[in-house]
Amino acid sequence: MNDEMPQLAAQLTELAENSEPGRMLDVERARRVGRTRMRRRRLAGLAGAAAVLVTVGLLGAGFRDRHDGTPVPAVSPTVGPSSLTMNVRFGWVPDWAHSGSGYTVEKGQGKASVQRDGVLVEPALSVWLTELGSEPGAEYELRDAPKVNGRLAYWLDPETITSEPGWRPYHLRWQVPGGRWVQLRTMYLPRTTESEQELLRVAAGVTVESVNVPLPVHFADALGPVRAFDATLIRSNSPGEIRWRMGLGVEVSGQRLSVVATRNTTPQPPPEFRSSNAECRTVGDVDLCVSWDLAMEKEMTPDEWALVRKVL
Numbered sequence: 001m002n003d004e005m006p007q008l009a010a011q012l013t014e015l016a017e018n019s020e021p022g023r024m025l026d027v028e029r030a031r032r033v034g035r036t037r038m039r040r041r042r043l044a045g046l047a048g049a050a051a052v053l054v055t056v057g058l059l060g061a062g063f064r065d066r067h068d069g070t071p072v073p074a075v076s077p078t079v080g081p082s083s084l085t086m087n088v089r090f091g092w093v094p095d096w097a098h099s100g101s102g103y104t105v106e107k108g109q110g111k112a113s114v115q116r117d118g119v120l121v122e123p124a125l126s127v128w129l130t131e132l133g134s135e136p137g138a139e140y141e142l143r144d145a146p147k148v149n150g151r152l153a154y155w156l157d158p159e160t161i162t163s164e165p166g167w168r169p170y171h172l173r174w175q176v177p178g179g180r181w182v183q184l185r186t187m188y189l190p191r192t193t194e195s196e197q198e199l200l201r202v203a204a205g206v207t208v209e210s211v212n213v214p215l216p217v218h219f220a221d222a223l224g225p226v227r228a229f230d231a232t233l234i235r236s237n238s239p240g241e242i243r244w245r246m247g248l249g250v251e252v253s254g255q256r257l258s259v260v261a262t263r264n265t266t267p268q269p270p271p272e273f274r275s276s277n278a279e280c281r282t283v284g285d286v287d288l289c290v291s292w293d294l295a296m297e298k299e300m301t302p303d304e305w306a307l308v309r310k311v312l
Contacts (some may be wrong), residue, residue, distance in 0.1 A: 023195040075210050077110025079228040079248075087108045088129045088182060091205025094198055096188070097124040098233045102234030103213050115234065116188060124188050127206055128179045136173065145196075148174035148203045155196075156183075172199055176208050216246055217261055217288070227251040 075087040086103050093114050100115030102123075109128060116124035136142060140156040147153055156171035170191075172184045184203050189195040213233060219226045230249035236242050243263040250257055263286045278291035 003158075004036070049171050077105045077108065079105050079231045080229060081217055082215055084110075084113065084211075084231055084233065086211035086213060088112055088127055088206060088208055090114060090125070090127060090202070091207060093125060093202055093205075099124075099235045099238035100234055102232065103211075104232045106230050106232075112235070113163070115236070115238075124186060125202065126185045128183055129176075129208055130173075130183055132178075132180050134181070136171075140171065142294070144172070145172060146200055147201065148172075151175045153200075153203070172203055174203055182206055182208060182251070202232055215248070216244070216260065216286075219250075237247060258291045260287075260291075261291045 003106070034235055055206050055285045075085065078085045079089055084105055086105070087110055090101070097114040097116055101114050102115070104111045104113065109131075111128040113123035113126045136154075136156050136178050139158060141153040141158075143157055143269040145155045151174055153174035154171065156173055158169055158171075170184075170189060173181050175181050184199060184206065186199065191201070215228075215233070217230070228248055228250050230247075232247045233244070235244045236248075245263075246259075247259045248259040248261075250259055278289050280287060280289040282288070
């Protein structure tokens, strides 16, 4: 595996039996859960019979998100068995937004992001293509913005301010061919003319096009049909313990489970948090965990454990 692999790593997707699919779990908690299970539940023969396989060939220097450059405003973000299909991507971004990058598909909506301080914090910038006919909610006030690539644009100012004075969240929305809108969001800039000009430059570089992002894991054929539905992939460009992270929601045998893969820069210390519903193993410097519902510290049934171990 190569340190230059882009667009990968992720926070864990929370997938509960009694909750909405795709609801995301706190990443740091997921990390602690994963570390515990990885070291406490290494069953005999588990690694040899694993169904989740790290795709080493996809993690080398040749790994890139792939796109043909053709504008396709109508494409829908999807999660396939081996890749994500996105419909928006960043172009130019400022120097302060270069510590990481990623993609998310959740409940059918795709977001591209760039990071400021690593993979465990809120993205510095996020951008997504809105649904056709969608309008800003009543919680926003619209303010005219300079046109983006010659097309209509607005600042969306939140009516309720919860941040420090002068640091209101930025939302910029502009129209693209086909009548849809792209929305750009950041929490990191002060409300100044210079900041607005910087965000307008970011917006001008955003493209709406088909983007294919390979996944860093695949599933063995012996497992049978596996349907992936939500995913988050983040790659870190900054020093730290995490190189990349991936969270993937999958459906196997009619049950929804969560798979998280994290590549670390150094061996990790034993965790302090214990979980009763995740099974983990290590492949090289990648931690793999399969879990049921991390929000519920319930006692799992033998059948539930059997399915988790089969997937792992």
